[in-house]
Amino acid sequence: MRMRRTLPTVVALGMIVLTACGGGGGSSNPADDVRPTARTADAGVAGVAGATASPECAARVKTLRMAAVGTLNDVAKSGKAYMEKAHPGLTVELTATAPDYSALVQQISADRSAGRTADVAVAGFDQLPVYARQLGAQVLSPSLLRPTYDQRLLRLGTVDGKLVGIPQQVSTLALVYNLDILQKAGVDPKTLTTTDGVIAAADKIKASGQNVQPIDLPTGQQFGQWVLNTLASSKGTPIQDAAGRPALTTPAAREAAQFLAKVGTYGPQSDDPTQQGLLRFGIRRQVAITAVTVASLAGGLKFIADQGTKGFRAGAIPFPTLPGGSQHPVAGGNALTVLATDRCQQEMATELVVSLLSPDVVAASTEAFSYIPVDSQAISQLGPFYETYPQLKPFLALTGSLVKAPVWTGARGGEVPTALSNQVVRITRGEDPARTLADAQTQAEELNR
Incomplete structure (x- = not known):
């Protein structure tokens, strides 16, 4: 049988669509006005x-x-x-x-x-x-x-x-960037494969006078845990050990937290990857680099292409690793x-x-x-x-x-992803990374009993 190649009339619920113009028609939420994937x-x-x-x-x-x-x-x-x-x-x-x-x-x-x-x-x-x-x-x-x-x-x-x-x-997670902004700042996207490269790029964007926030890593919808775990996993030590216990104070987790703390110094990080991250990166063009899921990319890239001169050149790569790490992204x-x-x-x-x-x-x-x-x-x-x-x-x-996502099986294990994402928020807002990770370890152990 042949596949039917019809287009949907609305964007699937929860899909992050990257656009270059605001919504119209008096919608209270511009994201409601973006169209086909x-x-x-x-x-x-x-x-x-x-x-x-x-x-x-x-x-x-x-x-x-x-x-x-x-x-x-x-x-x-x-x-x-x-x-x-x-x-x-x-x-x-x-x-x-x-x-x-x-x-x-x-x-x-x-x-x-x-x-x-x-x-x-x-x-x-x-x-x-x-x-x-x-x-x-x-x-x-x-x-x-x-x-x-x-x-x-x-x-x-x-x-x-x-x-x-x-x-x-x-x-899995993807790093998405506005290529127009990066090129004006003299940033080669190939340098974004490690967290050190991302920070160097962010510094160049900040110094380029384009009046945009260099990077926004949303933390809501459990993105905080996902980002932290993906970074730690790149060094072979995810935030859950083989016995199912939290592992939030490893050297890799601390290195990931230091990166997230630095990211927070460039400006406020979005709580919601769709309602805030979407608006800031795609519609308002306030952010040069952000994180999305791979599952959001095709619809977003198509929408940008359909905007013609109103759009911008968008690129995407797998989420970066810690320096010296390798790609073991969390699925x-x-x-x-x-x-x-x-x-x-x-x-x-x-x-x-x-x-x-x-x-x-x-x-x-x-x-x-x-x-x-x-x-x-x-x-x-x-x-x-x-x-x-x-x-x-x-x-x-x-x-x-690809590696498995954490499965927290304790009596209150279902609360752990949100709790850890909230701890990531603390880190991006300037609290001490090592102390916050220690708090996160204690909290995760309690919830996962």
């Missing part, structure tokens, strides 16, 4: 390799239920269309109203209590332990996947050494889980999962949200897309080096 994330499914359910189960199962977050509605519809065509009489019920992964867990739990269980669910990577230990996520076999699926990513879907989620959409994104317990429901649910990993669906999802593709055949289909957005190509090389 690359395309919708729906596509045809050519087949499911060897994951087809047995004739017995195909005849027996009449309903499959899938739960996803709202931004995955198009992707889920691709699997629904395939399954209902392949199995006449089957109904795939989609629930894709949850605004985020935490809300989705609550929704699935409430539905289970009411006797309405999901067979397939999309889980944020950091939520996978909840799915495995509380929601009954089944152990999955890599042998079900197509040969073109990049199995290096499967480690992102493991809990306690067992594969309970197949990574579907994978993202964000989601995985597909099977929650069905009945054997036949499991077989049909597994077939649905594999359909959602079809190269066409993966390619369409990448064109919509610029996630890092999980399938090599999908990458081969995306040649024109990467020619249009060459800024995205460097992220393809990160697949083998």
Whole structure:
């Protein structure tokens, strides 16, 4: 089947779109006025390799239920269309109203209590332990996947050494810059690969008289923890150790905190990466360099290109490493889980999962949200897309080096990411980095008990 290449009429919820002009029409929020991303994330499914359910189960199962977050509605519809065509009489019920992964867990739990269980669910990577230990996520076999699926990513879907989620959409942090501002300041973007290079660039921008803040690293939506962890991970010591304990006072964490403290001296750092970071970098052009997720890039770059002379030249690279470090970026994104317990429901649910990993669906999802593709055949289909957005190509090389995000499993572990992001705010606002990290370590240990 051929992919439908239609454009959405609105920007997907939560996507950071980089523009060069303000919104109009009297909107109270200029971000509400930005328009199309690359395309919708729906596509045809050519087949499911060897994951087809047995004739017995195909005849027996009449309903499959899938739960996803709202931004995955198009992707889920691709699997629904395939399954209902392949199995006449089957109904795939989609629930894709949850605004985020935490809300989705609550929704699935409430539905289970009411006797309405999901067979397939999309889980944020950091939520996978909840799915495995509380929601009954089944152990999955890599042998079900197509040969073109990049199995290096499967480690992102493991809990306690067992594969309970197949990574579907994978993202990480990107450093985005206004090339026009950098060139006027005499900054070569190639120097932004390390934190030392970023600071040197920021000093040049500050001295260039362009009246812009050199750098803004947002801290809201758990970006603070993500930035700190990505930097520490570049030295091989993420902020969570192998035993699941906080590791916030390592030399790498202290070095990362020193960098964040210096960043804070260039001006206020945004709390919200969308509502503030978007406005300051893209619309108001008050900032030269900022951080976004890879999943936001295609839509933003397209919008800038569509502005013509009103736009600006935007570049993007993987988030920098500490000096002497290497790229081991922390992954964000989601995985597909099977929650069905009945054997036949499991077989049909597994077939649905594999359909959602079809190269066409993966390619369409990448064109919509610029996630890092999980399938090599999908990458081969995306040649024109990467020619249009060459800024995205460097992220393809990160697949083998991505690391898992922290999973805080204590009684109040869900509070840790926000708590650590708040500690990063303290650092960027001038508080002593070493003392703040010590406070963060104590707080994280308490919440993670």
